[in-house]
Amino acid sequence: MTRHSLAGSGIAPVYRDDPRLAPLVGPGGPFEVDDVEIHGVPLRDFVRGPRTVNDIFLMGAAHQALIHTVYQGERQTFAQTRLQARAVAAQLRLVHGVRPGDRVGIAMRNLPEYVTSFWGALLVGAIVTPLNAWWTAPELDYALRDAAVSVLFADEERLRRVRAAGRPDGLTLVGVRSDLGDVPFAELTAAEPIDDDSVARLDRDDPVTLLFTSGTTGRPKGAVSTNRAMTANIWNMAFANLREGVVAGRAPRENRQPATLSTGPMFHIGGVTTIISSPLGGAKIVMMRRWDVEEALRLAAAEQVTALGGVPAVARQILEHPRTPSLAEHVRGFSIGGAAVPPDLVARAVEVLGPDVQVFNGYGLTETTSAVVTNVGVEFQAHPDCVGRPNLTADVRVLGADGEPLQTGGTGEVCFRSPQVARGYWNDEAATATSFQDGWFRSGDVGFLDDEGFLHVVDRRKDVVIRGGENVYCTEVEAVLHEHPGVAEVTVVGLDEPMLGERVCAVVVPRPGATPGIEELRAFAADRLAVFKCPEALYVIAELPKTATGKVAKNDVRALITDDTDRIVRAW
CATH class of the missing domain: 3.40.50.12780 (ANL, N-terminal domain)
Incomplete structure (x- = not known):
């Protein structure tokens, strides 16, 4: 660890310039911070504590x-x-x-x-x-x-x-x-x-x-x-x-x-x-x-x-x-x-x-x-x-599609630099290199910073359903459901629901002559997936919407089930 001067970088004026906070963050205060360098990454960390x-x-x-x-x-x-x-x-x-x-x-x-x-x-x-x-x-x-x-x-x-x-x-x-x-x-x-x-x-x-x-x-x-x-x-x-x-x-x-x-x-x-x-x-x-x-x-x-x-x-x-x-x-x-x-x-x-x-x-x-x-x-x-x-020791930046930082109000991927950021992923150099870059963690969430420094998160780049606080990655569920003999194609999306925030919804193209039901799919998945990952809703469709490159158009799928809720079969 090397100490160095960053000319007061990063500390938001809302913390730095508020005289009421001086006893907390000023010299000698319990939350005073100092500029440090950890493994070549410039950070701020607490002096005391x-x-x-x-x-x-x-x-x-x-x-x-x-x-x-x-x-x-x-x-x-x-x-x-x-x-x-x-x-x-x-x-x-x-x-x-x-x-x-x-x-x-x-x-x-x-x-x-x-x-x-x-x-x-x-x-x-x-x-x-x-x-x-x-x-x-x-x-x-x-x-x-x-x-x-x-x-x-x-x-x-x-x-x-x-x-x-x-x-x-x-x-x-x-x-x-x-x-x-x-x-x-x-x-x-x-x-x-x-x-x-x-x-x-x-x-x-x-x-x-x-x-x-x-x-x-x-x-x-x-x-x-x-x-x-x-x-x-x-x-x-x-x-x-x-x-x-x-x-x-x-x-x-x-x-x-x-x-x-x-x-x-x-x-x-x-x-x-x-x-x-x-x-x-x-x-x-x-x-x-x-x-x-x-x-x-x-x-x-x-x-x-x-x-x-x-x-x-x-x-x-x-x-x-x-x-x-x-x-x-x-x-x-x-x-x-x-x-x-x-x-x-x-x-x-x-x-x-x-x-x-x-x-x-x-x-x-x-x-x-x-x-x-x-x-x-x-x-x-x-x-x-x-x-x-952002916290007292956190830096936040928003990246555009070209990887360049955006100005205030610009919407892109939210990234963090902080002493709280993990060292990386255990036994996974490829995933670490993708998500942890030059001291910044790429969250996969999409948002923007307003002119008061507040962060707004508006979407997720990662294909994930957040069910009652648990992350369910759609590809993991899709990989299991694809093995069901009655499923020709499947994609998984989040279904808005007030109690848990989102439920896992499987959108299925059945094989000819097959009629897989929600309970059947849940039972099939239960041997391989934790219960909170198993699908709780089913929407049967003749053909999945696709992009020009042949990928499933998830936004179109979400819009489809939102506009056609009567056809959704729920397990709750």
């Missing part, structure tokens, strides 16, 4: 007596979580031979053991590899082999899938609430723990997570994020919230333990961020076995949850429930993200939870280690039709 994720773990010692995780009546303090994580680290290091840089996987539903095993792996310097808990056996098997995972923490359902696929050689299975593993989780947590001085001391740019994102070629790609990326993400989020309070003139509220109702899966970057950031302020994580709005509101009241929200479908269920206004006394933040946010939800959140609630939206990807653009509070209310402004 935690340097590594393990530094954040150590901060949890200040909250020993506070409840850290809540799950179905089980309550665990920070002291208990810290002790168990250090015991897991000891066993990983001494018994299972895990060394810095080795991959340790996690495949389970949201459980307290998720938090403990995550930290246990980080404490020995492993690259934590969370796997999608909805994946089928072949999908899990591919990721385990691709990442060369040496130890996998998994619950019973995931253990059955891994064993059914024929587990990779050399993989140790740690059974969580199951006797199907090679070693029970309780055996690891009962061991003698390492002490804080024995925690792995990694560099800022060493990798710490490998998160798989669905791939356009039918195989998921693993995005590798570093200590720098993770800590920059957390510090940017903290600044966004504090800045909004200053801009809005919010009076400080009673100091109390933050508590989050975890409505999304922990294998997502949002769940990972929740785990890693919680020791900073002693946050309580309230978990659910499965999403249920009645249970969610009961827990939110009982645990005095301060942070609510989720993907738009979940957020809407919360805001439309008659009991939600009673939570306004405790709820301070309401986040909406993971998919395009309907503008009406922003005003609805303020209406239901009161004017002091801070509504939050972040735009980013797994490859950008969560949000690199944020829209918070009063600015979100004033600009609900965009995703916000």
Whole structure:
């Protein structure tokens, strides 16, 4: 890493020139930034704040007596979580031979053991590899082999899938609430723990997570994020919230333990961020076995949850429930993200939870280690039709069709440069070279920057359906459906639907004499694809619209089904 002068490049005037923010971003402030060069890429990074994720773990010692995780009546303090994580680290290091840089996987539903095993792996310097808990056996098997995972923490359902696929050689299975593993989780947590001085001391740019994102070629790609990326993400989020309070003139509220109702899966970057950031302020994580709005509101009241929200479908269920206004006394933040946010939800959140609630939206990807653009509070209310402004350490540019940067207002591919950008894709040099260029990550999304610096995302270049916050790449689904004996041609598009944002719709040209139905196609795909990827709608057509070069004209297909909704067969 080389420090150099970039003549104040990139920092938006809205941050740099606002005198109210000087105590935060000025010299000596907690969010002061400096120009740095990482692997030849000029960036801005925070001068202060935690340097590594393990530094954040150590901060949890200040909250020993506070409840850290809540799950179905089980309550665990920070002291208990810290002790168990250090015991897991000891066993990983001494018994299972895990060394810095080795991959340790996690495949389970949201459980307290998720938090403990995550930290246990980080404490020995492993690259934590969370796997999608909805994946089928072949999908899990591919990721385990691709990442060369040496130890996998998994619950019973995931253990059955891994064993059914024929587990990779050399993989140790740690059974969580199951006797199907090679070693029970309780055996690891009962061991003698390492002490804080024995925690792995990694560099800022060493990798710490490998998160798989669905791939356009039918195989998921693993995005590798570093200590720098993770800590920059957390510090940017903290600044966004504090800045909004200053801009809005919010009076400080009673100091109390933050508590989050975890409505999304922990294998997502949002769940990972929740785990890693919680020791900073002693946050309580309230978990659910499965999403249920009645249970969610009961827990939110009982645990005095301060942070609510989720993907738009979940957020809407919360805001439309008659009991939600009673939570306004405790709820301070309401986040909406993971998919395009309907503008009406922003005003609805303020209406239901009161004017002091801070509504939050972040735009980013797994490859950008969560949000690199944020829209918070009063600015979100004033600009609900965009995703916000770039973070303090993020640069954004929009590229035209010729690859040249566009001026303000020009619509093109949105690209990011930030310390949060991942190092690239695991074991995939070609995909890395395509998406990570000269320090910039090409998002595949289409948008423009307005004259106030707000980013508007208007379309996606990648052929992807976002269903309830999960990315479904159309080519992956198409590849499976093409093998159905009754399908001559098929294309997959997103069908707009208010609950989940989009549903997966298969547009099928049947073979002569064949009449494949939606349930038949879903059953056929279920053996190969996670359930959220399986088609939920079917439109049968005699011929697919094509371009002059013979490719399927996806825009024409979308327009066709939008204008002819009566012929769509739905599975819900």
